[in-house]
Amino acid sequence: MSRPGIKNARNKATTKSGKCNKIVDTEYSDIQVVDYIEEYFIRNRNREKAGVFWYNKYMKVLVTGGAGYIGSFMVKRLLDDGHDVVVADSLERGHDTSLDKRATFKKGNLLEKSFIAELFSQNSFDCVMHFAAFIAVGESMQDPGLYFRDNVFTTVSLLDAMKEHGVKKFIFSSTGTVYGTPKVNPIPETHEKNPENPYAESKLMVEKILHWYYTVHGIGSAVLRYFNASGAATDGSLGEDHDPETHLIPNAIKAALSNSEFTLFGDNYDTRDGTCIRDYIHVLDLVEAHVLTLKKLEEKNDEYIYNVGTGRGSTNKEVIEMVKKV
Secondary structure, eight states, X not given: XXXXXXXXXXXXXXXXXXXXXXXXXXXXXXXXXXXXXXXXXXXXXXXXXXXBOOOOOOOEEEEETTTSHHHHHHHHHHHHTTOEEEEEEOOSSSOGGGOOTTSEEEEOOTTOHHHHHHHHHHOOOSEEEEOOOOOOHHHHXXXXXXXXXXXXXXXXXXXXXXXXXXXXXXXXEOOGGGGOSOSSSSOOTTSOOOOOSHHHHHHHHHHHHHHHHHHHHOOEEEEEEOSXXXXXXXXXXXXXOOSSOOOHHHHHHHHHHHTOOOOOOOOOSSSSSSSOEEOEEEHHHHHHHHHHHHHHHHHOOSEEXXXXXXXXXXXXXXXXXXXXXX
């Protein structure tokens, strides 16, 4: 089926040099091509980067842990970009107030294979973004089984469902703690892995599992390793809200606002002021990194591992002084 103006609509998807960056493949009708392109340019007229528009069909994405801190930001970004999003979250540590009403929400535990089977039988996903996990290092040292069950077993169940339903893109929110105590800085992705707690071990186990599911079943994956996500939405609509909260920045801010005591542990490290140095990345930048890996997997189904950070560490004392200043 054709539609007047289809050639002009196609010609809009160009770089400044006039060359077409990418046109949707032949499984879509001309009307769909026009609609996709017109919607894309309306939505992204302010997102031109270096004169190139990256065009991609809108995807249906499963976001696990989409009611959590990073997951909720990821859901919002995907929806803003025009994708169809299904959120799977038990709300055990996520918050229903963080759910985006534009997304389809499915409450359930990923340890229940029947829940996963229902998700995949009712939806045709293009990609799975896996944020659902327990993340407290201290807790993992007290109850390692909890971390291996919830962080590892759930991932295997998701991958098995992807294999069954032909889903080939998996983006995994990993951690920089898989490296243990680094021998060099900045840390390259090829640095030896030496997890020092069950949380880090569970993440590394998943990374190894992803390699074999790509090797055997062709499920492409992108692994993002980062240390400290931080920050909030610029309008204050979303932000960090763990219970219990163990992260430095929100705890320092809470202490400052309530004029309560704040305890800093460790001041004899071999650093410029004796306190730990950590690489903090704003959650919006972290979400952008996930978007770029989605594009990478769309371009080529393969295995990818990326460290995500600023490359500039801040000491705990520097963070506290900045909170005081603000």
